[in-house]
Amino acid sequence: MTHLGSESHAGVYRYDDVDRQFVFERVEQFRGQVARRLAGTLSEDEFKPLRLMNGLYHQLHGYMLRIAIPYGVLTSRQMHRLARIARIYDRGYGHFTTRQNLQFNWIKLAEAPDILRELAEVDMHAIQTSGNCVRNVTTDQFAGAAADEVVDPRVYAEIMRQWSTLNPEFSYLPRKFKIAITGSLTDRAAIEVHDVGLRAKRGPDGAVGFEVFVGGGLGRTPFIGKPLRDWLPEADLLAYLDAILRVYNQWGRRDNIYKARIKILVHELGLPALRERVEQEFAQIRGPRYRLDPEIVAAINDHFAAPPFAEAAVSVSGSLDRHPELPAFGHWLETSITAHRQPGYAGVTISLKPIGGIPGDLTADQMDAVADLAARYSFGELRVSHAQNLVLPHVREDALFDLWQALGPIGLATANVGLISDIIACPGLDYCSLANTRSIPLAQQIGARFSGPGEQQNIGDLSIKISGCINACGHHHVGNIGILGVDKHGVETFQITIGGKVGTGAALGAVIGPAVAFDQVATVVENLVAVYLEQRQAGEPFVDTVARIGTRPFSEKVYGIAA
Amino acid sequence: MASKAITANRVQDGVTIWVGPDENWVERIADAAVFDDVSAETVLRAVKARGGTGFVVDPYVIEVTTNREGPFPVRYREQIRARGPSVRSDLGLAIDRRPA
Numbered sequence: 001m002t003h004l005g006s007e008s009h010a011g012v013y014r015y016d017d018v019d020r021q022f023v024f025e026r027v028e029q030f031r032g033q034v035a036r037r038l039a040g041t042l043s044e045d046e047f048k049p050l051r052l053m054n055g056l057y058h059q060l061h062g063y064m065l066r067i068a069i070p071y072g073v074l075t076s077r078q079m080h081r082l083a084r085i086a087r088i089y090d091r092g093y094g095h096f097t098t099r100q101n102l103q104f105n106w107i108k109l110a111e112a113p114d115i116l117r118e119l120a121e122v123d124m125h126a127i128q129t130s131g132n133c134v135r136n137v138t139t140d141q142f143a144g145a146a147a148d149e150v151v152d153p154r155v156y157a158e159i160m161r162q163w164s165t166l167n168p169e170f171s172y173l174p175r176k177f178k179i180a181i182t183g184s185l186t187d188r189a190a191i192e193v194h195d196v197g198l199r200a201k202r203g204p205d206g207a208v209g210f211e212v213f214v215g216g217g218l219g220r221t222p223f224i225g226k227p228l229r230d231w232l233p234e235a236d237l238l239a240y241l242d243a244i245l246r247v248y249n250q251w252g253r254r255d256n257i258y259k260a261r262i263k264i265l266v267h268e269l270g271l272p273a274l275r276e277r278v279e280q281e282f283a284q285i286r287g288p289r290y291r292l293d294p295e296i297v298a299a300i301n302d303h304f305a306a307p308p309f310a311e312a313a314v315s316v317s318g319s320l321d322r323h324p325e326l327p328a329f330g331h332w333l334e335t336s337i338t339a340h341r342q343p344g345y346a347g348v349t350i351s352l353k354p355i356g357g358i359p360g361d362l363t364a365d366q367m368d369a370v371a372d373l374a375a376r377y378s379f380g381e382l383r384v385s386h387a388q389n390l391v392l393p394h395v396r397e398d399a400l401f402d403l404w405q406a407l408g409p410i411g412l413a414t415a416n417v418g419l420i421s422d423i424i425a426c427p428g429l430d431y432c433s434l435a436n437t438r439s440i441p442l443a444q445q446i447g448a449r450f451s452g453p454g455e456q457q458n459i460g461d462l463s464i465k466i467s468g469c470i471n472a473c474g475h476h477h478v479g480n481i482g483i484l485g486v487d488k489h490g491v492e493t494f495q496i497t498i499g500g501k502v503g504t505g506a507a508l509g510a511v512i513g514p515a516v517a518f519d520q521v522a523t524v525v526e527n528l529v530a531v532y533l534e535q536r537q538a539g540e541p542f543v544d545t546v547a548r549i550g551t552r553p554f555s556e557k558v559y560g561i562a563a
Numbered sequence: 564m565a566s567k568a569i570t571a572n573r574v575q576d577g578v579t580i581w582v583g584p585d586e587n588w589v590e591r592i593a594d595a596a597v598f599d600d601v602s603a604e605t606v607l608r609a610v611k612a613r614g615g616t617g618f619v620v621d622p623y624v625i626e627v628t629t630n631r632e633g634p635f636p637v638r639y640r641e642q643i644r645a646r647g648p649s650v651r652s653d654l655g656l657a658i659d660r661r662p663a
């Protein structure tokens with residue numbers, strides 16, 4: 001892979017020949033390893049680290065392949081390829097995750113090299129989707145499109161991708177390392193729950209710099225990221241990240257897997273001491289030899305040039321026909337549209353949360369259909385959001401009605417983005433070998449309870465997040481309502497928290513009382529919502545009501561009735 | 564004494580399997596052999612030793628009861644492995660149902 005400092009051949013998916021050759025060689029290397037495993041000359045113990053380096057996990061039903069979608073950006077061509085893989089090599093569907101990755105659950109080891117080859121042909125791979133390295137950098141799903149964007153975060157996500165990919169110094173960190181970046185006023189990338197969170201912003205002279213958070217993360221010991229630095233000049237981005245990773249590499253704990261993430265180091269050292277070490281390291285390596293060349297940044301910036309927006313679209317801006325005769329379209333518009341920086345355009349979120357469906361799952365046919373729609377309506381570009389939805393980033397306002405009509409028949413016009421049934425759920429016990437409990441069926445049950453006309457709209461903004469174990473892949477700690485599966489003597493039970501949130505001013509939820517049984521969860525959620533509807537003030541979302549009145553009224557309602 | 568079966572996943576395609584009556588691997592738990600605690604551990608050791616490098620991934624012992632069709636797992640986790648995801652009954656047994 002091309003690294004910065006040598007020549008700059010950035011490019012999202014527009015790999016150069018060296019990149020391409022590298023990925024193909026890597027596939028063939030893996031093919032050899034698989035052949036040796038199948039022949040029995042490699043044991044599972046020997047083979048496991050090799051397959052994990054290529055994104056191949058062993059889960060409840062066999063092999064699972066995790067495919068990187070760098071900063072969540074996909075082309076129509078790539079989406080078509082994913083559809084083809086789902087159809088030919090898997091069981092006709094794939095699962096989009098909160099990490100802006102895609103997982104296939106029914107992979108045959110013997111075919112894994114062919115799949116990786118198919119991916120390589122469209123400049124995709126599964127490298128660094130596992131292991132104690134810097135993982136896929138995630139960002140705002142509306143990057144390059146949002147009206148409130150100050151700096152395009154894709155540029156820096158791409159720079160970090162090049163810097164981190166196969167970086168030998170950071171291949172054996174104490175534990176995995178996740179970086180998220182936003183460049184907007186509204187943080188849609190959840191930067192405060194990542195190992196490092198970056199907010200790109202502009203100084204008084206317009207120069208780009210970063211606010212740096214460190215030590216955020218969920219899992220067993222959740223922490224909100226702490227402010228490490230208020231302003232990091234663009235030129236120092238990589239030197240400073242290097243400094244953080246070096247300090248972590250040296251001082252992060254390797255004796256206990258549960259204490260190995262950087263959040264624990266931050267917690268044990270304290271922020272000032274950590275900052276001092278980082279600044280010391282940074283002082284040694286920064287400087288003329290290690291700075292991000294503005295020319296490189298400019299070259300990468302060019303790769304993210306805006307698509308050829310139509311002048312004609314501007315003239316219809318703001319005069320969108322809402323088709324009042326079709327209220328369903330109005331509902332969909334209300335939840336699915338995000339303001340675009342280009343007049344006459346909109347960002348469209350496609351909900352992957354149909355009522356009663358599986359959050360994040362998409363069939364091969366839907367993948368093909370949505371890839372075609374992206375080609376037709378969004379310059380061939382798609383995004384994956386950390387809320388397990390898809391985004392068409394650049395849609396003309398005067399095409400929204402046609403798009404909506406096309407989404408309906410393929411089951412992708414659910415008008416619930418940001419509402420109570422737009423639930424994040426980890427795979428849980430239905431797929432995951434680490435799970436205590438199921439989580440998908442709860443999402444289905446809860447969605448069904450609030451499916452009456454107008455019910456969700458009346459409740460308004462409310463996020464439910466479900467994890468099937470303490471690893472917190474479903475981000476339950478930061479759900480307005482968080483649901484965590486715990487195993488009580490072999491019985492699935494669920495701990496409920498309220499008041500968590502992500503984005504600017506992220507907060508962890510508070511436990512409302514003893515864990516409840518599988519069958520009670522949806523009723524508990526109904527009770528929580530009932531208290532909110534009773535108590536809310538005008539315009540107050542659920543999470544603000546919790547902040548104002550505390551958890552007690554909620555606990556009383558839930559346990560008063562459930563007991 | 565609790566009834567036991569031995570499960571794993573097949574190396575080449577990941578399919579969930581159980582040790583059958585003649586110590587061959589079977590793809591339906593109803594066809595699995597049932598062992599007592601002691602013999603289950605013995606067979607597990609033999610499975611792990613087989614071929615040195617082994618031809619299955621992650622073999623282990625599970626608890627089973629016996630119903631009309633044959634042995635069935637006690638724990639919910641193992642029931643899901645045997646039947647496939649609870650949310651995708653269309654996928655049926657954990658055998659290859661890839662569309663033709």
Ligand code: HEM
Nearest residue numbers: 097098099175193217218219426427431432434471472473
């Ligand atoms: C089914 C296979 C999966 C396995 C075995 C798995 C395993 C894990 C483990 C062990 C951790 C904790 C790591 C640590 O704290 O050091 C973790 C964290 C995480 N996983 Fe997964 N995961 C799986 C699927 C997913 C899926 C499908 C998603 C997205 C929907 C996801 C998103 C995450 C996220 C966001 C975290 C970080 C939570 C944090 O901040 O600590 N994972 N996963």
Ligand code: SF4
Nearest residue numbers: 426432435468469473
């Ligand atoms: S939270 Fe636990 S159950 Fe859910 S996917 Fe992660 S590891 Fe599996």
